[in-house]
Amino acid sequence: MRKFILAANWKMNLTAAEAQDWLNHFTSINPNKNHVEFRLYATSVLLSDLVRTNVLHIGSQNVHPSDSGAYTGEVSIPQLKSIGVQSVLIGHSERRNDFHESANFIKEKVDASCNHSFPFILCCGEDLKTRENGTHLSFIRTQLTSGLSGLENNHVPLLTIAYEPIWAIGTGQTATTAEVTEVHTFIRAVLLEFFGESGTSIPILYGGSVNSSNAASIFACPQVNGGLIGGASLNASNFLELASSL
């Protein structure tokens, strides 16, 4: 049975001491949920310490497509791998919009991850205007097509998709179960077009203001294989509470 993925995206939050407190709390609660894979996506400066604790899957929130070079402030896949980081987020809307990452740059990151056999979560999702004018599905298809073109079936095990409608991220406004079901079913169909039957094995996560009151209904939607959690992941109890609905 495929494990349900519950992934924390801390964004630019928590100091080293706060991160350690979070881990202590996480470990002391000991959720004992064998069907859930817990992951933590943290800012680069925290990654070494987090990996060393060996408590859960640790991922990076960002990566540069080059292996090395004159890219001040960036981090490469070989560097992440060298300290035991297990995966990376690619194409989060905050990277696309606030840091002006183009579809081409995101594609370069996807290709670099594939070349290094480094697992990644490719994020997609529409803004409010696109949702309101009813073109969200074609928008998402374009993002997926651009990110996934040229990938082969042997890359499938590296790939996770996160659907994160931008209007739901950090706003407290969650997509309805009908909206989640529509998009997740659509994404699954696109993955099947790309990869044939093996597209069924790619996890599709939902992200956008998931909290303890809406988690159970969202996680029960068809084709939802987990959640990418921002605000509600900053406190270990709140994060783990989401798993109680699984």
Ligand code: PEP
């Ligand atoms: C996110 O940024 O990935 C996210 C889902 O944030 P939030 O849960 O705070 O909406």
